[in-house]
Amino acid sequence: MASIAARRLAKELKEIHAEGCPVGINLLKADDFETWWFSIEVMGESLYKNEAYTLQFRFDAQYPISSPAVQFVVTDGHQAPIHPHVYSNGHICASILGNEWSPVLSVTAVCVTLQSMLASCKKKERPVDNDRYVRHAPDNPKKTQFHYDDDT
Amino acid sequence: MSSDYEYSDDDGDYYDDEEMIDGTQDDLSGASEDDMDMDVYGGDDFKVTPKGKRKSYEVDYDSLSQSAVEKLVKEDVDYICSICGVDESVASLLLRHMKWNKERLVEKYMDNPTSLLVAAGVTAPEPTTTSAQSRTRSIDGSASRRSTRGATRILALGGSKTKSPTTSPPLSHYTPRSFKPKSDEPFVCPICFDDSSDLRTLALDCEHTFCSGCWNAYLVSKIRDEGEHSVKCMAEGCALVCPDPFIRTVLVPAPGAPIGDPTQEEDNRKAWSHFQELLVRHYVASNKRLKFCPYPGCTNTVSCPSAADKSSLTTIVPTVSCGARGIGGQMTQSQSQSGWGLTGKEHKFCFGCHIESDHRPVVCSVARMWLKKCRDDSETANWIKSNTKECSQCQSTIEKNGGCNHMTCKKCKHEFCWVCMGPWSEHGTAWYSCNRYDEKAGVDARDAQSRSRASLERYLHYYNRWANHEQSAKLSLDLYAKTEKKMEDMQITSSLTWIEVQFMKKAVEEVERCRMTLKWTYSMAYYLAKGNEKDLFEDNQRDLEKAVEDLSELLEGPIEPENIPMLRQKVTDKTVYVQKRNEIVLEDTAKGFLEGRWKWNASVEGFDEPERTEY
Numbered sequence: 223m224a225s226i227a228a229r230r231l232a233k234e235l236k237e238i239h240a241e242g243c244p245v246g247i248n249l250l251k252a253d254d255f256e257t258w259w260f261s262i263e264v265m266g267e268s269l270y271k272n273e274a275y276t277l278q279f280r281f282d283a284q285y286p287i288s289s290p291a292v293q294f295v296v297t298d299g300h301q302a303p304i305h306p307h308v309y310s311n312g313h314i315c316a317s318i319l320g321n322e323w324s325p326v327l328s329v330t331a332v333c334v335t336l337q338s339m340l341a342s343c344k345k346k347e348r349p350v351d352n353d354r355y356v357r358h359a360p361d362n363p364k365k366t367q368f369h370y371d372d373d374t
Numbered sequence: 375m376s377s378d379y380e381y382s383d384d385d386g387d388y389y390d391d392e393e394m395i396d397g398t399q400d401d402l403s404g405a406s407e408d409d410m411d412m413d414v415y416g417g418d419d420f421k422v423t424p425k426g427k428r429k430s431y432e433v434d435y436d437s438l439s440q441s442a443v444e445k446l447v448k449e450d451v452d453y454i455c456s457i458c459g460v461d462e463s464v465a466s467l468l469l470r471h472m473k474w475n476k477e478r479l480v481e482k483y484m485d486n487p488t489s490l491l492v493a494a495g496v497t498a499p500e501p502t503t504t505s506a507q508s509r510t511r512s513i514d515g516s517a518s519r520r521s522t523r524g525a526t527r528i529l530a531l532g533g534s535k536t537k538s539p540t541t542s543p544p545l546s547h548y549t550p551r552s553f554k555p556k557s558d559e560p561f562v563c564p565i566c567f568d569d570s571s572d573l574r575t576l577a578l579d580c581e582h583t584f585c586s587g588c589w590n591a592y593l594v595s596k597i598r599d600e601g602e603h604s605v606k607c608m609a610e611g612c613a614l615v616c617p618d619p620f621i622r623t624v625l626v627p628a629p630g631a632p633i634g635d636p637t638q639e640e641d642n643r644k645a646w647s648h649f650q651e652l653l654v655r656h657y658v659a660s661n662k663r664l665k666f667c668p669y670p671g672c673t674n675t676v677s678c679p680s681a682a683d684k685s686s687l688t689t690i691v692p693t694v695s696c697g698a699r700g701i702g703g704q705m706t707q708s709q710s711q712s713g714w715g716l717t718g719k720e721h722k723f724c725f726g727c728h729i730e731s732d733h734r735p736v737v738c739s740v741a742r743m744w745l746k747k748c749r750d751d752s753e754t755a756n757w758i759k760s761n762t763k764e765c766s767q768c769q770s771t772i773e774k775n776g777g778c779n780h781m782t783c784k785k786c787k788h789e790f791c792w793v794c795m796g797p798w799s800e801h802g803t804a805w806y807s808c809n810r811y812d813e814k815a816g817v818d819a820r821d822a823q824s825r826s827r828a829s830l831e832r833y834l835h836y837y838n839r840w841a842n843h844e845q846s847a848k849l850s851l852d853l854y855a856k857t858e859k860k861m862e863d864m865q866i867t868s869s870l871t872w873i874e875v876q877f878m879k880k881a882v883e884e885v886e887r888c889r890m891t892l893k894w895t896y897s898m899a900y901y902l903a904k905g906n907e908k909d910l911f912e913d914n915q916r917d918l919e920k921a922v923e924d925l926s927e928l929l930e931g932p933i934e935p936e937n938i939p940m941l942r943q944k945v946t947d948k949t950v951y952v953q954k955r956n957e958i959v960l961e962d963t964a965k966g967f968l969e970g971r972w973k974w975n976a977s978v979e980g981f982d983e984p985e986r987t988e989y
Contacts, residue, residue, distance in 0.1 A: 226566045226591065233567040286565055287591045324610035325565045325592060326582075 227285045231255045234329050247333045256281060259295065260333055268341045276300045277336065278312075279329055280362070289323035291364045292332055304346040307339065311356045313363040315349065320368055429957075431734055431964035433690055435678035435725065437697035443654045443664070443675050450476060450657075458483050463617035468494050470604055470653075473660040495606065495615030498580045563588055565608065576624065578616060582609035589624045590638075594645045597621075603652040621649060667696035668730050669721045674698055678725040687739065688980040689967045692725035693732045732890055735963030736898040739979040744897035748837060766795055836900040843893035850886045853929070857882045860933055867935040870942075877942055881929055881949045888922045888956045895959060903973040903984055907966070914962060918955040925952050 238249055243260070250259040258279040264270040276295040282288060294302035294312035302308050307315045318327065318335050349355065360366060428434060438446075447466075454465035457480050471494035472479040482490045491497045562569040563585035577583040588608070593616070596602040605621070607614040625646040627634065651673060658664040658675050662682040667674045674696035681692035698721050723730045727738040729745070736744075762773045765781075767788035772781065774792055781798075782789050789798035861875040895915045902908040925948040933941065966972050974984050 226587065229568070230566050284591070284595060287588070287595050322610075324612075325584075325588065325608050326610050 226287075227281060227283050228255050230286055231281060238330065244330060244334050244337075246337060247330065250276065258329065260329075262333060262337055262340075264337060264341045266341070269343050269346050270303055270340050273303065275303050277333065279332075286325040286327070289319055289364065290329070290332070291362050292319050292336070293363050303340055304348060305340060305343050306345070306347055306349055309349055309352050309355055309359065311359055313355070313359060313366065315368045317368075319363070429961060429964075430968065431691065431960040433678055433680050433692045433694065433725070435676050435680075435692070435694045437695070438664075438675040438677055440651065440654055440673040440675070443658060444650070447653065447657050450474060454479060458487070463619050464491075464496050466618055466653075467496050467604070467615055470656060471495070474657055475660075492613075495604065495613050496617075498612065498614055576620070578607050578614045578620065580607055580609065580612050580614045582607050582612055584608055586624060590642065593621055593624055594641055597645045597649045597652065598641075601652060603649070603656050618653075622646065625649075665694075665725050667698070667721050668723050668728075669696070669698070672696060672698055672721055674721070676725060681725045684726075685980065687726040688737060689970075690726075691734045691737055691964070691967075693722060693734050694725045695723075696721045733894050734891060735960050736894045737967060737980075739981070740898060740901055740974070741894060743976070743978065744840075744900065747833075748840075763792070763795065766790055766797075833900070836896045840893055840896040843889045843896070846889050847886060847893070850882075853882055853886075857929065864933060864938055867933075868938045870938065874942075877946050877949070878929070881925060881945050884949050884952055884956075885922055885926055885929065888918060888952055891956055891959055892919055892922060895963075898963070898972075901974050901976055901978065903975045905973065907971055907973065911963070911966075911972075914955075914959045918952070918959050921948065921952045921955045924948060 232255070235252055238252075243249060246263040246265045248261045250261050252258040258281075260277045260279070261274050262277050263272075263274045278293055278295050280291040282291075293314060294300070294308060296302050296310070296312040302310055302312045309315070314336065316336065316339060318332065355366075450469055451462050451465045453476060454460065454469060455462055458465065458468070460468070468479055468483070468490065469476070471490075472482070479490075488497070492499045560569055560571070561573060561575060561583070563573065563575070563583075565584055565588040568585050568587070574586040575583050576586050576589050592608050593605060596605045605616045606612065607616070625642040627639065627642075654673075654675070655666060658666045663679045664675050664677050667676065676694045676696050678692050678694055680686060681690065686692075699719060722732050724733055724738060724741075727733075727742055729738070729741060733741040758771065762771045764771055765783040765786065765788055767790075768783060768786035770783060770785045772783065774781065780789065781792050790796065791798055857878050861872075861878050864870055864875045864878075865872060892915065895911075895918075899908065899912055899915065902911060925945070928941065928945050928948060963972075974981060977983050
């Protein structure tokens with residue numbers, strides 16, 4: 223299936239280069255078909271105005287049948303946004319990255335979903351169990367069985 | 375196994391002229407009870423219990439193979455087909471959605487077929503369908519709308535082949551299928567972006583079209599990695615579930631289809647058979663009268679209607695066997711019994727709880743309580759309570775492991791007497807002996823201490839005996855090997871034939887069986903309330919224990935060639951006696967449960983609260 227993943231990612235990348243990313247999202251790095259970085263900024267009025275974050279996508283050979291591992295970058299001076307569904311280690315609790323992942327979704331679709339997740343935030347705070355989770359969290363957020371509180 | 379035993383498969387033939395203890399090996403239908411057929415009636419003649427007669431400690435059950443369960447599944451599906459007028463694949467989806475509750479399904483279907491079909495993922499609710507479709511279109515820009523309904527649609531774009539759906543009769547509630555010719559726009563799979571002209575594409579009723587390669591990868595991943603028996607459409611937010619014929623079409627190549635990648639074919643074949651196992655497992659898990667065999671690699675199911683109701687578990691111990699023996703690759707059906715040792719071990723388990731062995735005679739709730747107690751740290755706490763005291767000043771826990779009674783707390787430097795717990799200053803110079811023994815405070819403290827110690831000792835009494843039999847059962851493999859060796863020696867040193875030395879094997883098997891019974895009688899006795907009933911129970915237990923130990927000793931002892939005939943007689947007699955004692959314990963305990971005779975000293979799930987707590 224590796225060829226499917228490569229072909230699909232090549233196509234996604236080509237579209238990004240040809241049509242550009244949605245507003246507020248920019249491709250930072252896509253040197254291979256394993257790890258891509260995007261910058262993400264919330265447009266318009268929101269709690270995250272003028273704040274830019276970095277998203278990391280990691281793809282395995284089963285992509286797009288299996289979801290990409292998506293998280294905010296928290297190294298080299300980058301930080302994760304303070305949001306009730308974003309842990310301080312960058313892990314994101316979003317059903318779309320877990321049990322509601324569909325192979326039809328694309329990298330940019332995920333970016334847009336996460337952008338709107340930030341935009342709709344009412345209060346900047348960490349998840350309640352942040353400290354406990356971060357202490358024991360696996361390196362790959364896909365290994366975590368999140369319990370999705372709502373449909374964001 | 376040595377070559378001497380190679381003809382053991384049909385050893386039922388030898389018993390006619392030999393006074394053997396066991397009955398013949400059963401055929402498959404009776405195999406489930408074969409262990410219990412060893413009962414002996416009428417003293418010294420070795421009669422086999424008539425078939426079909428059930429003892430009070432046995433339950434009726436049936437062993438079902440995967441294909442037998444598949445047949446039951448088929449019956450339910452056919453029933454729903456005929457009542458609701460839907461085709462098999464729809465009936466199967468509905469049943470899975472309703473957890474195989476036919477009555478509720480029919481009721482709901484009659485009430486509102488559309489909402490049930492939507493909830494089960496058979497049809498898409500109209501508004502969602504359109505929005506999902508427009509979304510798909512916006513992504514791939516080419517998914518043309520086809521006004522088709524029905525089960526599975528297989529399109530070969532580019533080519534002109536159109537396979538007819540694999541499912542049979544049209545669904546009465548569906549509009550007749552119409553098949554619009556596929557559009558001429560080039561199709562690009564929205565997942566892998568493959569746009570080859572000969573791409574084989576597939577879609578469910580929702581018409582979310584993808585290439586067969588992506589469907590294949592997706593189904594295999596869902597079935598194999600996630601163990602999913604209801605796989606939804608790949609499109610985002612689409613709740614349609616893939617019907618079985620669709621999955622079959624994707625995974626099982628049609629006859630005459632071009633040979634694909636062999637690894638892929640193998641994965642597909644495995645996924646398809648795993649999918650069928652998942653369906654059976656779901657059916658079994660949804661049915662209280664059925665339970666899947668817990669032994670690794672076993673796919674048999676046991677049906678035990680009498681234990682389906684939880685409340686029956688206070689009166690019966692539903693020990694069942696799925697009819698297979700051995701573990702994993704060495705598994706056999708019991709009619710070709712491989713003989714002995716663990717490789718041929720029967721798949722015995724309890725239908726009522728998760729204990730994967732025979733825990734007769736004790737009922738599930740008591741067995742569970744006992745295992746929990748043995749696992750818990752509560753007994754560690756008990757030990758601490760019995761072996762330590764607290765400093766009367768700073769309450770630190772102190773274990774006295776030697777020395778005199780003049781204690782000085784390491785922490786707060788408080789000096790006190792270990793015996794009476796009073797301050798040491800009051801003892802004056804009476805070192806090494808406390809003369810304040812009669813003080814009231816000291817008496818109270820000592821009473822509490824000894825009660826705790828007594829309770830610990832009581833627990834340990836039962837636990838040690840329980841664990842001893844558990845340990846012996848674990849060593850049974852060794853004993854089997856040793857006995858086998860002795861049997862070979864006996865054939866060399868005496869004139870006995872292989873058939874004639876079988877008495878040793880029977881004896882070892884009987885000892886193991888009785889040890890299992892004995893083991894669980896200790897957990898039972900621990901919780902039995904004091905009284906005549908308990909005394910009688912423990913008398914029976916003692917008699918069995920004594921008989922088992924005697925027989926064990928005979929088996930373990932060295933074999934002198936000149937004593938073999940006598941040993942044979944003794945072992946045979948003892949085996950019969952042990953069997954009888956075991957019968958008595960099992961029968962009487964089971965009867966006691968049916969009569970509600972047993973009273974507990976602790977609160978046991980499903981039973982009345984004990985009147986008073988006395989050990």
